[in-house]
Amino acid sequence: DVKVTQSSRYLVKRTGEKVFLECVQDMDHENMFWYRQDPGLGLRLIYFSYDVKMKEKGDIPEGYSVSREKKERFSLILESASTNQTSMYLCASSLWGGLNEKLLFGSGTQLSVL
Amino acid sequence: AQTVTQSQPEMSVQEAETVTLSCTYDTSENNYYLFWYKQPPSRQMILVIRQEAYKQQNATENRFSVNFQKAAKSFSLKISDSQLGDTAMYFCAFAGNSGNTPLVFGKGTRLSVIA
Numbered sequence: 001d002v003k004v005t006q007s008s009r010y011l012v013k014r015t016g017e018k019v020f021l022e023c024v025q026d027m028d029h030e031n032m033f034w035y036r037q038d039p040g041l042g043l044r045l046i047y048f049s050y051d052v053k054m055k056e057k058g059d060i061p062e063g064y065s066v067s068r069e070k071k072e073r074f075s076l077i078l079e080s081a082s083t084n085q086t087s088m089y090l091c092a093s094s095l096w097g098g099l100n101e102k103l104l105f106g107s108g109t110q111l112s113v114l
Numbered sequence: 115a116q117t118v119t120q121s122q123p124e125m126s127v128q129e130a131e132t133v134t135l136s137c138t139y140d141t142s143e144n145n146y147y148l149f150w151y152k153q154p155p156s157r158q159m160i161l162v163i164r165q166e167a168y169k170q171q172n173a174t175e176n177r178f179s180v181n182f183q184k185a186a187k188s189f190s191l192k193i194s195d196s197q198l199g200d201t202a203m204y205f206c207a208f209a210g211n212s213g214n215t216p217l218v219f220g221k222g223t224r225l226s227v228i229a
Contacts, residue, residue, distance in 0.1 A: 040123070041221060048216050092159075
């Protein structure tokens with residue numbers, strides 16, 4: 001069964017910590033995405049990547065960075081976690097040229113920053 | 115920039131009844147794609163249905179169908195014979211056809227199906 005795997009379902013971190021959220025897909029997809037989901041705000045795009053070592057800012061990149069050293073893995077990094085980054089983080093992937101194809105999502109990481 | 119608006123934050127429907135979720139969008143493009151995604155309590159986002167703007171015919175997937183009104187920029191989702199398993203957040207999304215532009219999502223509608 002093809003899938004997108006997020007390393008943690010729940011995560012609790014302290015303010016100021018460096019946080020890594022990992023996402024791995026096994027479908028050889030070129031495109032990978034990180035979204036943040038908050039009640040009443042829907043899904044907001046943080047960063048996306050078209051290919052290895054490539055990254056593009058989404059709508060809310062401030063306070064985040066990403067890394068894509070291998071095609072199957074796309075990491076979201078919170079350099080210094082803050083309480084306003086408490087949220088659900090969703091990773092997704094799709095085929096190259098397939099931004100109008102369906103996204104396949106991971107099951108999300110609920111991050112709490114205390 | 116494209117925007118997607120879902121005007122109903124929450125809705126409820128009796129089991130076996132029909133419910134319609136609203137979605138409007140704003141774009142200057144002529145060719146594009148529209149989607150409805152479902153997020154049940156398990157949090158796993160699932161594609162429900164997809165519509166290509168150049169196709170006149172409304173998309174249908176079993177009990178799920180859309181009413182696509184291109185001139186009005188409206189893309190509503192109809193769920194027939196609602197089941198308890200349809201309880202979920204539903205997100206409308208837009209993808210342009212020009213270049214690699216990521217999907218833009220609405221804020222979602224929380225649907226509760228009541229026994």
